[in-house]
Amino acid sequence: MKVICNKKVQIGMLLGGLTLILTLSYFHLWNTDIHVPLTGYRSDSVGVLLEASNYVRGGTYYNNVLTGAPYINQGNTIGGIRDSSVPQLLIVPLAKMLGSVEAAVNIHALLNIVALSICMYLCCLSLNIKPELSAIAAIAYSNMSYYVFYTQTLLLIYSYNFYIPFVCLILLKVVSGYSKEEIDIKENRKKYVCIAYACMFFTGINSAYYAFFVLILLAFAFLYALIHNRDIWAILMIAVSYVGVGIGILSYTILNNLKNKWSMNAGIEIVYYIVYIICVVIILAVLVLLTDKLYKFLTIKKVYIGLSFLMLICLAGIVVLKKYSSYMGEWGGRSIYDVELGATKIYNLFLPALNNIVDKINITLDSVVNLENADFGIMGPLVGIGYVYSICSLCRFSEKLSRRKTIVSACGYFNVLIILLSAKGGFSTVIAALVTTGIRGYNRTCIFTGIFSLIAAMYLVQNAIEKCKEKYNNQTIYKYGIQVCIWGGLLVFLMISIPTNFVYKEYFGLSxxxxxxxxxxxxxxxxxxxxxxxxxxxxxxxxxxxxxxxxxxxxxxxxxxxxxxxxxxxxxxxxxxxxxxxxxxxxxxxxxxxxxxxxxxxxxxxxxxxxxxxxxxxxxxxxxxxxxxxxxxxxxxxxxxxxxx
Structure with missing residues (x-):
């Protein structure tokens, strides 16, 4: 057992080092000045640099010591993008330590990708995927084109996304079902509630976009747990997750509303966060106690009754929002066309990365991909293989599936839902037409598709290796020859899934x-x-x-x-x-x-x-x-x- 654990730790450490080397490579940070921004001073990242600089010098968002002259306390003149409470937690201390916000943002991008890789590795390990395959999935995911060309460079405000694999793990756990043996243990129930609440809370405070997508995935998971699995504990976990996301979103929406009513300063903001953190902890304690009681009390019939009341409340909420909120309908000058411009393109599920190691492939990609039209959702052939495999797994009609096949099927369900949501003319268009155009760029859902598909792909490879060993156990040449071919193909697909340079045709001014x-x-x-x-x-x-x-x-x-x-x-x-x-x-x-x-x-x-x-x-x-x-x-x-x- 110690040998196995040590092997996992060793591979994890190698993974972290390799991810860092890859990141330094495609960001071209060898022998360079770390103070020079990855993007230069370009695009939306300027807003992030401005917001972080203001926080470092002013101690709060609401003392506008950079662009507020001559009205220092009117924080509404700041040009930053305030969709989140989180990024300053790391950027501000780094900036004060290094004496440069630009250096802090650069290091933040590096650390986020390394953390993302480790979290994906841990997610795969928890699903009983072999350490070597888990590491390959982690490298492929953390270095996806979306992260290299998009979040780390243009929209750094959204770059706290290392937690996403854990969110997907919770979703898979809910849909694939909990065993009665593990849920009957009270300590396990407490642990699951705390983990779900923490992950979903972090989703809420980090980004309105990711939170919105997670809420949709949770809604599907709820319906599946209610109608198909009839799993009370899974339903409770989804309820806890919704509370976590909601409390996270309130962290900055309440603060922004307070700012509009009162003059804010660093002291008031600190008091607010202290009170807020206390409330977050109290809510967690209540959820731990309440879910334990409800697990013994609830039945499927009672859930249906509660759901009916909840739907009435939601409808009333939509009516109120439409009347009193400017966010409903066409928002910020965004039209349905703007929403569809950032839709997922099906072929992006299978294309190799731009700027990959094979020049001939890059020449072909140049005629297909257009980053200027938000074509960031390229996921690589490994994701494409896993995507097809996960959807094909839904065609199994046997009543009893192994745990592994159940998880692959769950990946397939989520992949189908995501493509129906994010593809051009899909549910995203319906949301834009009937609810709001405020959410756009639905190709950002590729961060979820990437996880579900890579998990399915690694299961496929693991099954192939296991069957090869079983079938050719006594035929050494065949056994090892086929395994070499499998690993060789896997590494080739991995190499063409990773960009070698984050600058592509100097789009968006990147140079x-x-x-x-x-x-x-x-x-x-x-x-x-x-x-x-x-x-x-x-x-x-x-x-x-x-x-x-x-x-x-x-x-x-x-x-x-x-x-x-x-x-x-x-x-x-x-x-x-x-x-x-x-x-x-x-x-x-x-x-x-x-x-x-x-x-x-x-x-x-x-x-x-x-x-x-x-x-x-x-x-x-x-x-x-x-x-x-x-x-x-x-x-x-x-x-x-x-x-x-």
Whole structure:
């Protein structure tokens, strides 16, 4: 037993090291400056850097010490993407330790992928998949194209996703059923409740998108447990999971509502979190006691009665939301077309990764895949094999299935549900038409499909190896020859499932390290010069962008729509205004009046970025400022100008 445990630990340690090496490789972090952002200063990751920088310098989201000038306490001017309570838990301490938010975000991306790999490994081990196969599944999953090209680079706010394998493990456990022997033990029941609550709570506080998808998967699991398995304990576990997700979501929705009513500061926020954590623990204790009582009390008939009342409450809730919430219906300018643009494409289930190790495959993929159209859900051939196998397993009609076959079937059910939800014209379109367009990018469900399919694929390989050993036990050449072929094919599929470079055709403005390094140094030097010219704590007035929708679309495609936020991220001692990318219709016309008002408000200088103008109207502004304030501080590319007041 010790040898087996040691083997699992050893493979786990090797897995962590190998994942780190792979991550350093495709992010090209060998012999580079860790302070240079993986993305450069591009796209949505600028919002993450801005939010993290503000938290590091201000101690809270609601003291806007970066872009709030001259109104430091009006946190609504921050340009970050506040869909989560979690990311700052790791980024902020790292930033304070390293003295750089950019370095903290880079290390955060590395650690998240390593943690994701280890969690996937543990998930597979708990399903009795061999350690070697578990490691292969972990590598294939943690280095999927979605993680390499998307979450770690463009949407770092969503990159706390290492827990997803545990969420899927709970879903599989619920659908495949619990044995009466394990549930009859009271300590087991407590353990299952605590684990489910913790995982689902973390899902809720981490991301609104992942939480939404998990709620849909839980709804299916509930119906399956109720109608097919008639499993009371599984139903209770789903109820606990719903509570966990809901409590997690409340962590930041309540805080945002409080912010809108009262002036928030670090002290109030700390008190809120203390009270909130106490409530979370109390709710867990109540759930542990309540589920134990309900397990002995509930019957399927009582569940149906309770479900009827719950459906009435949900319908009433939808009516209330439609009347009082702006989130229902078309939201944030998003149309049904925007929702379908991010739908899952079936062929992505089988395609090799972009930028994989085989150049000829990459040439073919270039004509098929378009990352600019949110084509991020490429999963690799291993996932494709597992996907087909899991769905084919649903065609078994025998009454009794082994535990392994039951889990594969559960994977198949979830895979069918996910494709019906996320494919173009699927349930996602119905949700967009009848409920809200606020949720888009349904191809993000690939993180769940990847897990279910890889588990099924590893079971398929494990079955093949076991049958090979059994059939050719006395024929050494055949036995080992076939196994070598199986392992060889597995490794080939693995290699073409992993990208070798996270930059693909410089989409979204992502570029090679040399260009990012040059840009990083340029920003550091330029903002450093400005801060040397003004006293510590000075406020800088940023002139807002002057763009129409067409020019804004070009900036978005190039990943440069949030350029006005970058000075605030780089700055160490100054506070900026208009960094959140506000748009005005006309350029500043009354320059003299603007200078007078800026001085009166306490600004120490005026900053203008000519990239943020759709035409050359900035030339008149520059001429006026030159005549009144003298020679500006220019960046190396003669694009950014700073005038000291």
């Amino acid at each position: 090679a390290y040399s260009q990012r390094k040059e840009e990083y140094d340029d920003w550091q030097n330029y903002i450093g010069k400005i801060e040397n010219e003004v006293p510590d704590g000075s406020m800088i007035l940023e002139l807002p962008m002057v763009v129409d929708s067409n020019y804004m679309a070009k900036l978005m495609t190039a990943g440069r729509a949030y350029e006005l936020s970058i000075p605030a991220i780089v700055a160490k001692k100054t506070m900026w205004s208009y960094g959140s990318g506000r748009i005005v219709d006309d350029p500043v016309e009354q320059i003299d009046q603007m200078i007078i008002e800026a001085k009166k408000m306490g600004f120490a200088g005026i900053y203008i970025d000519t990239l943020m103008y759709e035409d050359d109207s900035y030339e008149d502004i520059l001429e006026g400022l030159n005549n009144r304030l003298g020679k500006p501080i220019k960046c190396n590319k003669q694009r950014r100008y700073f005038y000291k007041l």
